[in-house]
Amino acid sequence: MKLALLANISFYIPELIAILTMCSLLFFEAAYSDEERKRTFVYIVGLIGLAVCMIMLVANLGTEPKSLFAKAVVIDNFSTSMKMIMVLGTLGTFYISYKSNDIYESLKSEYLVMAVGVLVGGMLLASANNMLTLYLGVETLSILSYVMTSMKRKDSLSTEAGMKYALYGGITAGVMLFGISHLYGIFGSIHFAEIAAAIPALEGAKLTAAIVAFLLFFVGLGYKVAAFPFHMWSPDVYQGSPIPVTAFFSIVPKLAGIAAIVRVSTTLFGGDSSMSLTWIAFLKVTAIMTMTVGNISALNQESVKRMLAFSSIGHVGMLLMGVIVMNEMGTNAILYYALIYMFMTLTAFLVTCLVSNRYGSDKMVYFRGLVNEHPLMAISFTIILFSLAGVPPFGGFIAKFNIISAAIDSKLYTISFIAAINSVIALYYYLRLAKTMILDPSDGKDQLRGASFVSHLVVAGLTIPVILLGIFWGKIYHLYSFAKLYIDS
Amino acid sequence: MISLVSYLAISLLLFFIGLTLMIARKNIVAILLGIELILNAAALNFVAYSRFAASNIDGHIFSLFVIVIAAAEAAVGLAIVIHYFQLKETIHIDEATELRN
Numbered sequence: 257m258k259l260a261l262l263a264n265i266s267f268y269i270p271e272l273i274a275i276l277t278m279c280s281l282l283f284f285e286a287a288y289s290d291e292e293r294k295r296t297f298v299y300i301v302g303l304i305g306l307a308v309c310m311i312m313l314v315a316n317l318g319t320e321p322k323s324l325f326a327k328a329v330v331i332d333n334f335s336t337s338m339k340m341i342m343v344l345g346t347l348g349t350f351y352i353s354y355k356s357n358d359i360y361e362s363l364k365s366e367y368l369v370m371a372v373g374v375l376v377g378g379m380l381l382a383s384a385n386n387m388l389t390l391y392l393g394v395e396t397l398s399i400l401s402y403v404m405t406s407m408k409r410k411d412s413l414s415t416e417a418g419m420k421y422a423l424y425g426g427i428t429a430g431v432m433l434f435g436i437s438h439l440y441g442i443f444g445s446i447h448f449a450e451i452a453a454a455i456p457a458l459e460g461a462k463l464t465a466a467i468v469a470f471l472l473f474f475v476g477l478g479y480k481v482a483a484f485p486f487h488m489w490s491p492d493v494y495q496g497s498p499i500p501v502t503a504f505f506s507i508v509p510k511l512a513g514i515a516a517i518v519r520v521s522t523t524l525f526g527g528d529s530s531m532s533l534t535w536i537a538f539l540k541v542t543a544i545m546t547m548t549v550g551n552i553s554a555l556n557q558e559s560v561k562r563m564l565a566f567s568s569i570g571h572v573g574m575l576l577m578g579v580i581v582m583n584e585m586g587t588n589a590i591l592y593y594a595l596i597y598m599f600m601t602l603t604a605f606l607v608t609c610l611v612s613n614r615y616g617s618d619k620m621v622y623f624r625g626l627v628n629e630h631p632l633m634a635i636s637f638t639i640i641l642f643s644l645a646g647v648p649p650f651g652g653f654i655a656k657f658n659i660i661s662a663a664i665d666s667k668l669y670t671i672s673f674i675a676a677i678n679s680v681i682a683l684y685y686y687l688r689l690a691k692t693m694i695l696d697p698s699d700g701k702d703q704l705r706g707a708s709f710v711s712h713l714v715v716a717g718l719t720i721p722v723i724l725l726g727i728f729w730g731k732i733y734h735l736y737s738f739a740k741l742y743i744d745s
Numbered sequence: 746m747i748s749l750v751s752y753l754a755i756s757l758l759l760f761f762i763g764l765t766l767m768i769a770r771k772n773i774v775a776i777l778l779g780i781e782l783i784l785n786a787a788a789l790n791f792v793a794y795s796r797f798a799a800s801n802i803d804g805h806i807f808s809l810f811v812i813v814i815a816a817a818e819a820a821v822g823l824a825i826v827i828h829y830f831q832l833k834e835t836i837h838i839d840e841a842t843e844l845r846n
Contacts (some may be wrong), residue, residue, distance in 0.1 A: 388807055395814045399821050406825050415829045416841045422822045423776055423838075427767055429818070430783030433811060434760055437790035437804075441753075444799035446807065492844040 264324040267331045270312040270339065271379050277305025278372040283363045298365040299354065302372065306347050307468040313340045328389045329445055330519070332742035335383040336585055338515040341594050342382070345507035346375050351501035355606070355670060355711055357613045359407055367407065371504055373400045378512030386521075387436045387446040390516060391658050394432070394476055398425045399508050401615060404504070405497045407608070414585030417496020425479065431475025438469040448523045456529045457465035467534055474538070477520070481511035481572050484545035491553070494565030499612060502561055503605035506568040511594050514575050518587060519604070521579050522741050544674050547573025549679040560608050560618045564601070567644060570682055571597055577675055578659045581666045584740060591660035591736045596725055600640050603718040606635045620689060625698020632712050634693045636719040641686040643722050646679045651725035652712045752793035759786035773826050777819065784815040786826045 265272070281298055288294035313336055321332035353367050354358060377396025384390035402425060406418025442458075442465055443451045458466055475486060482490040494502045503705075521539065525532035550569030557563040571593075578590040608618050610633070614624040627634035643650035646657075656679060662674045725732060759782050788808040795804025808828030830836050 352778055388803075388810060391807075392810065392814075395818070399814075399817055402821050402825060406828065409828065410832075412829075412832045413843055415825065416833055416843055418825045419773065419829050419841065422818075422825050422842070423767075423773070423780075424778070426780035426818055426822060427783070430780050430787065433787040434790070436781060437787040437794065437807075440791060440807070441794035441798050444794075445801070446803045496844050623747070727791075 261325060263719050264322075267316065267319070267322055267324055268329070270309050270316060270336075271376065272408075273305060273309040273312055274343075274372060274376045274379060276325045277302065277309065278376060280305070281369045282370060287367055291362060295361070298368055302350060303347070303374070306343055306350075306375075310340065310343050310347075313343065314701075317608055318536070321740070323385055323606065323742075327449065328386050329380070329383050330385040330742055332385055332737055332740065334518070334591070334741045335515060337591050338382045338511060338594065339379050341376060341591075341598050342378050342511055345369055345511070345598045346504070346604065348598070348606075349449050349500050349507070350506040351714060352503050352609050355613070356498065356499040356500050356609045358609065359386060359500060360409075363407055367404070370400045370404050371508075374404070374504070374508055378508045381512040382515035382519075384516060384519070385448055387439065387448075391429075391433060391436060391476075393512070393516070394480060395429060397512060400430060401425070401505065401509060404501045405493055409500060411496075411620065414498065417493045420496075421489055421493045424486075428439045428475050428479035428486060429530045431472050432474075432479075435469045435472025435475070438465065439473060442466050442469065448520070452524045452526070455524060455531050456527055458529070458531060464533065470531070470535060471538065477513055477517050477634065478542065480508050481517065481576075482546075482569050483542050483572055483576060484549050484569075486568050487546065487549065490569055491562050491565045495559055495562045499561065499605060499609045499618070502565070503601060503609075506605075507598055507603075510568065510572060511598070514572070514579070514590065514594070517576070518579050518590060518641065519741065522582055522587075528580065530701050536580055536582070538571045539576060540668075540671060543573050543576035543580060544671055545573075546570070546576060547675060549677045551685075553680050553683045554703060555681070557685070558620050560611075560620055560623070560689065562691070563620075564604055564608070567682065567685070568601070570629060570678060571644075573678070574656060574659055574675060577668075577671055578665055578709070580668065580671070581659075581662045583662075583666065583667050584737070585662040585665060586659075587741050588733065588736045589655070592658055592725075592729070592733055593655040594723060595653045595732070596643070599718055599721050600644050600652060603636065603715055603722070604644070606711070606715055606718065607633060607640075610715075620692055623689060623692050624696040626693040628698045630712065633715050636715045638690045638694060639719050640722060641690045643726065645683040645686040647683070649723075649726045651722040651729070654726050654729045748796065749793055749797040752797075754787060755788040756786040756793070759783070759789070771838050773829075773838055774823075776838065777822050780822070781815060781819060784811055784818075787811060788815075 284298055315337050323330045374397055377393050379583030381393030384393050402422040405421050406415045440446055443454045479486040489524035501597050525535045547570045554563050576585045612618040643652035646652045660672045763779040763782030767776050788811040791804035791808040
């Protein structure tokens, strides 16, 4: 029995490598005394570690779905694909942190340590199969995120953002835990499979208690993905954090949270008991409100970081819509959306990072006339903005199209209609930034410092997948149709 | 004999005291205290349910994890609050309003 538990480790190698990477980064970070050499070394080790982790994830992709460690963790193709996207996103934010002036040079190696730590939490969350691993994943994500937010020590904005994040995060995690404790009392188990088996038999007072407990439980998850009404922290934290941290937050914790919500919803609420209907109705309202509030609040933001924060709230609304569909079409669409969203977010934040390196601020006015000085970068960013808004033929359109078609396939007409309207609203603020870059005259300032030829190439290189995934989407989408969610019973 | 209901009542009371602290008090340290109360309410629930309702020790294990995580969270939270105090010389939540559009 005990040896059988140990044998499971062979499926858990990617996570182990990520943990090992984090530990060795921490070790090298402390061991080297020469700042310059330490940074180079830490970046190389981080890169190699995550590359190996990525290879191991690819190797895991084909295997049979399996639940490990006494059903605490599930390894299936859905979670593996999600982890691959998260690892890629982390690698991308490594490059942003390498370029950015927004975090102190001496803290860049610490950024890597903490980013890999959050990634470990995200991987745990993406494959959590009982309440304990889910809670551990959420807290591993959160506690390190608080530190990452307040990384700019001398900046009062960053510290204030970190404090707000820690307070809101602590409250919501506590409320979620309180919900979980009552779920444990009602069902007598913390395993998703056993809870799912007991849900249809609920009635009377127990049913009411379970509904309340599940709502409390959703608070923590909704907070992690910044779903309405727990999204209020998101713009503040995004604005206060250094840019690489903001880019990281809009990718890894969000996708991990979405993966957890998908697993919770499909495992626990797959049937059509009254409990499931309540949960789905609740998710529906949340999804509608999340995308509407996110897109409308983004309309008149001057700070690009803050605008991207609100726009990412809008995207979470779309992803939640994919959750409501609750079938394979929905999960495939979510994976595809997550992949494109990762590329788009990375590019948007990389350009914002380069601009704010030069001007020390990410206000929209500093993007004026970017196309005159850096045509490649400005055009790539414009493509990304169109893609974020969901204009064909770019990847963002296909991603939205897949989600909406999955929703229409399940006869969710109202929410699909609202999602379509939201895309139109989103077009306004994305195009406002595009217009600033292309049509407004530049104020004749010199070129962006630090924006080397290589970083231009990286911006363009990150745009290419978005274009390609918009045109040749069949292959990847077909690939993701193998990424089934494994429901353990 | 102390029953499950008394434990639940106490934990519910702790939960609401914690929530009230967080909503009503403007002192950041008091808000952190409120978070701790909520976490402890949950831990108490786990142990009580494990003893009375469920026939396994998952609840005990869960409460141990909760204690460890609560400590980590308090450490990080307090560190950030102390740093905030060093920068701004206040721990009043209403004065933390720099982040606006």
